[in-house]
Amino acid sequence: MPQNLSVFCDFDGTITTIDTGDAFFEEFSSDFERSMQRLVQGNDTVREYYKRVVTTIETTLNEDTLNHFAQRYQIDAYFTEFVRFCQQMSFPLTIVSDGFKEYIKAILQLHGLEHIPFFANTMTATYPLQPIFPFASESCTCFCASCKRNIVMEQTPPEHLIVYIGDGHSDMCAASHADIIFAKGALASYCSMERIPHYPYRTFFDVMRLMKSAIEQKKIRPRHQAVLLRKKAYETE
Numbered sequence: 001m002p003q004n005l006s007v008f009c010d011f012d013g014t015i016t017t018i019d020t021g022d023a024f025f026e027e028f029s030s031d032f033e034r035s036m037q038r039l040v041q042g043n044d045t046v047r048e049y050y051k052r053v054v055t056t057i058e059t060t061l062n063e064d065t066l067n068h069f070a071q072r073y074q075i076d077a078y079f080t081e082f083v084r085f086c087q088q089m090s091f092p093l094t095i096v097s098d099g100f101k102e103y104i105k106a107i108l109q110l111h112g113l114e115h116i117p118f119f120a121n122t123m124t125a126t127y128p129l130q131p132i133f134p135f136a137s138e139s140c141t142c143f144c145a146s147c148k149r150n151i152v153m154e155q156t157p158p159e160h161l162i163v164y165i166g167d168g169h170s171d172m173c174a175a176s177h178a179d180i181i182f183a184k185g186a187l188a189s190y191c192s193m194e195r196i197p198h199y200p201y202r203t204f205f206d207v208m209r210l211m212k213s214a215i216e217q218k219k220i221r222p223r224h225q226a227v228l229l230r231k232k233a234y235e236t237e
């Protein structure tokens with residue numbers, strides 16, 4: 001019997017090869033560098049950072065400017081194949097991002113991937129633009145504007161195990177609640193430091209290969225620590 005898996009995937013630096021969120025604000029915000037410095041130095045939270053860089057966008061964001069932006073960035077060469085693999089296996093695939101819908105949608109459309117459901121922050125339609133955090137959690141204080149943990153838990157049917165794929169700080173909280181974790185970059189370091197079992201990967205080719213072999217070897221099972229954390233999260237939300 002095939003495993004029931006729900007697959008969640010980060011966007012910036014995971015599906016795209018670089019952090020397209022940083023690239024977006026570097027291009028469109030007139031206050032990117034100073035705001036980034038305040039975030040890195042711990043003077044601002046992620047939400048405060050987003051407020052600064054979104055309200056200082058001076059270019060009109062329309063289909064043309066967003067398309068032009070999307071064309072300059074690459075996605076993982078094996079991501080499209082991974083999407084097909086998930087379809088063949090009937091694993092629901094959802095993108096969870098702490099970035100913004102505006103550029104994510106443009107990049108997905110460019111690659112014919114707009115059918116993949118995604119959750120992200122968004123912006124108001126009128127200028128000066130304001131960030132909107134529709135999925136922000138008050139109970140979680142992780143390094144996110146909108147914590148991905150609740151989305152992951154709400155979107156997973158009860159009999160499914162959770163697969164999480166990511167690379168950064170905004171993935172740490174959601175990944176620690178997942179059964180099977182694929183990690184690179186800061187997320188891999190975090191998992192190692194916290195002794196959270198994970199599969200290190202470089203591209204979606206690795207993710208596919210590791211996932212297939214884990215399924216064949218029947219190594220997919222609930223991760224006890226994640227099950228306990230999910231239970232705790234349900235109780236506090």
Ligand SMILES: [Zn+2]
Binds near residue numbers: 141143173174
């Ligand atoms: Zn969180």
